Amino acid sequence: MTTVKLSRRRANGLTLAMTALLVYFVFPLFWLVVASTKTTGDLFSTLGLWFGHDFALVGNIRETFSHNHGEYARWLANTLVYSVVSALGAASLATFAGYGFAQYTFRGRSPMLGLVLGTIMVPTTALAIPTYLLFSKAGLVNTPWAIILPSLVSPFGLFLMWVYARDAVSESMVEAARIDGAGELTIFFRVALRSLAPGFVTVLLFTLVATWNNYFLPLIMLNDPRYYPITVGLSSWAAQAVGGSGSNADLLAAVVTGSLLSIIPLIAAFVLLQRFWQSGLSAGAVKE
Amino acid sequence: MTTITDTVPVAAPASARTGRRGSRARHGNRGYVFVAPFLVCFLLLFLLPLGYAAYLSLFKDRLVGGTVFVGLANYARAVQDPQLIDGVLRVALFFLIQVPIMLAVALFAALAIDSGLLRVASLFRLGIFIPYAVPSVVATLMWGYLYGPDFGPLAQLGDRLGFTAPDLLSSTSMLSSLGNVVTWEFAGYNMIILYAALRTVPADRYEAAAVDGAGAWRTAWHIKIPALRPALLLCLIFSVIGSFQLFAEPNLLQRLAPTVINSSYTPNLYAYRLAFTSQEVNYAAAVSFLLGFVILVVSYVVLFSTSRSRRR
Numbered sequence: 001m002t003t004v005k006l007s008r009r010r011a012n013g014l015t016l017a018m019t020a021l022l023v024y025f026v027f028p029l030f031w032l033v034v035a036s037t038k039t040t041g042d043l044f045s046t047l048g049l050w051f052g053h054d055f056a057l058v059g060n061i062r063e064t065f066s067h068n069h070g071e072y073a074r075w076l077a078n079t080l081v082y083s084v085v086s087a088l089g090a091a092s093l094a095t096f097a098g099y100g101f102a103q104y105t106f107r108g109r110s111p112m113l114g115l116v117l118g119t120i121m122v123p124t125t126a127l128a129i130p131t132y133l134l135f136s137k138a139g140l141v142n143t144p145w146a147i148i149l150p151s152l153v154s155p156f157g158l159f160l161m162w163v164y165a166r167d168a169v170s171e172s173m174v175e176a177a178r179i180d181g182a183g184e185l186t187i188f189f190r191v192a193l194r195s196l197a198p199g200f201v202t203v204l205l206f207t208l209v210a211t212w213n214n215y216f217l218p219l220i221m222l223n224d225p226r227y228y229p230i231t232v233g234l235s236s237w238a239a240q241a242v243g244g245s246g247s248n249a250d251l252l253a254a255v256v257t258g259s260l261l262s263i264i265p266l267i268a269a270f271v272l273l274q275r276f277w278q279s280g281l282s283a284g285a286v287k288e
Numbered sequence: 289m290t291t292i293t294d295t296v297p298v299a300a301p302a303s304a305r306t307g308r309r310g311s312r313a314r315h316g317n318r319g320y321v322f323v324a325p326f327l328v329c330f331l332l333l334f335l336l337p338l339g340y341a342a343y344l345s346l347f348k349d350r351l352v353g354g355t356v357f358v359g360l361a362n363y364a365r366a367v368q369d370p371q372l373i374d375g376v377l378r379v380a381l382f383f384l385i386q387v388p389i390m391l392a393v394a395l396f397a398a399l400a401i402d403s404g405l406l407r408v409a410s411l412f413r414l415g416i417f418i419p420y421a422v423p424s425v426v427a428t429l430m431w432g433y434l435y436g437p438d439f440g441p442l443a444q445l446g447d448r449l450g451f452t453a454p455d456l457l458s459s460t461s462m463l464s465s466l467g468n469v470v471t472w473e474f475a476g477y478n479m480i481i482l483y484a485a486l487r488t489v490p491a492d493r494y495e496a497a498a499v500d501g502a503g504a505w506r507t508a509w510h511i512k513i514p515a516l517r518p519a520l521l522l523c524l525i526f527s528v529i530g531s532f533q534l535f536a537e538p539n540l541l542q543r544l545a546p547t548v549i550n551s552s553y554t555p556n557l558y559a560y561r562l563a564f565t566s567q568e569v570n571y572a573a574a575v576s577f578l579l580g581f582v583i584l585v586v587s588y589v590v591l592f593s594t595s596r597s598r599r600r
Contacts, residue, residue, distance in 0.1 A: 026415050028431060029418070049441050209420070231426075
């Protein structure tokens with residue numbers, strides 16, 4: 001009896017502590033939602049934690065999309081293209097190669113795998129300036145390729161798929177298909193891919209997030225605002241909104257509203273695809 | 289067909305080894321078809337840029353005489369460059385303080401969600417993870433406004449209630465303010481890694497603990513946390529990389545506090561300035577390399593020290 005009471009008190013304490021944590025993590029987003037319903041004037045004059053005098057959300061959205069000939073919509077479209085193409089490409093390459101390294105023995109397999117896995121710890125930003133230097137030599141800077149190409153190679157994605165392919169693909173089914181006379185590619189697409197799908201989606205999602213959120217690479221690669229992704233675009237707006245007053249004063253509401261609109265697609269993707277990223281992550285986390 | 293499927297399960301333990309060797313004999317180098325696309329991209333987009341930058345880092349642009357080979361002079365300059373050293377020490381301090389706090393929060397949240405004591409565990413899990421989907425640019429803009437003196441809630445409250453709110457963007461509090469942004473962004477991500485690892489702890493270990501009469505706390509301490517070692521190590525390594533290449537957050541807060549965050553506040557800000565503002569491309573390449581090297585060394589120190597303490 002006492003233990004039941006004790007554990008209930010513990011559960012309540014735990015719930016309380018976790019609620020505090022949840023408030024901390026959700027509070028800035030709540031602020032963002034509230035702030036994007038306010039005019040720039042209300043942002044300054046009313047308390048940030050609750051709604052202001054006017055409900056200006058619709059006007060703010062209109063301003064966000066129409067400012068400077070609708071460049072926001074273009075940035076959003078750029079971001080979508082960059083991240084979807086990068087994610088599909090990176091996940092396909094990693095799945096293909098992970099399966100190849102896991103299922104076949106061939107000359108040079110171990111050194112090649114070791115080389116790729118050894119670069120997992122090479123930080124992407126340490127690679128960004130070298131990539132910029134090479135791309136400017138090759139005439140690729142200030143083009144969409146400058147963002148997409150570097151995002152295609154994910155050593156960590158390969159690691160994940162390699163681990164995944166070793167465990168998830170049924171050796172006996174592959175062998176059975178082989179005896180039936182199926183070609184190696186047919187086996188991959190017809191037999192193995194189904195078991196690799198959760199890993200594929202995981203790499204897809206994480207490359208998607210990484211490219212969507214990337215700031216350093218597009219910042220150094222692109223000068224032309226037409227090619228900006230949403231991160232660099234918002235940052236350039238925010239810079240104008242801080243520096244200028246008067247003519248740029250209204251931009252602040254657009255920065256805030258644009259920030260809110262830009263995070264909705266990814267949050268929606270994570271909520272809808274919960275099952276996938278959770279199962280895929282465990283594969284990477286458990287194996288050393 | 290039926291005979292094959294019938295015999296496969298019986299032969300499975302043996303074929304795990306011989307089957308693989310057999311496929312090499314039969315299929316020769318078919319594996320290359322699968323690994324080649326990745327390896328070609330890896331070569332062109334990973335190794336080639338590194339090689340090219342390594343090459344560039346050995347030269348120097350002189351006003352007179354153009355580009356000349358200087359050997360390791362750029363590296364010799366970098367290891368004595370006070371701006372670079374300051375930046376590296378600053379992110380090292382950041383790493384030592386911010387990462388333990390973030391991982392403690394993540395560990396606590398993961399254990400709490402896994403404990404079965406919470407009623408709406410999935411709501412907590414999702415709510416704490418959500419910031420990971422927010423780009424660092426947006427996260428920093430948000431927190432920057434929250435910290436700020438103009439319409440930050442803290443400053444507003446101070447204004448109304450008549451106290452002076454602490455300046456969260458001053459030189460003394462900037463590193464903590466940055467740490468708060470990074471913790472907010474990534475604690476949930478680490479929590480998910482740890483939580484996913486917890487789900488794979490075999491149930492019989494819990495049963496054994498329950499038979500021994502261990503409560504939730506003792507189970508967490510004696511069974512769950514030891515089982516989380518590899519996952520914690522993974523989080524730690526990711527955090528080394530994240531801390532040492534800090535860029536977006538200080539880059540954006542710089543606008544709000546230009547006198548506090550200078551252009552060499554973190555090594556990456558410095559490399560960025562070298563390459564794009566002062567056009568010292570060769571030196572920037574050397575600095576990038578050195579930074580990558582520092583990160584590798586710290587990662588391996590972390591790996592080595594944790595694996596040694598495990599053996600003990």
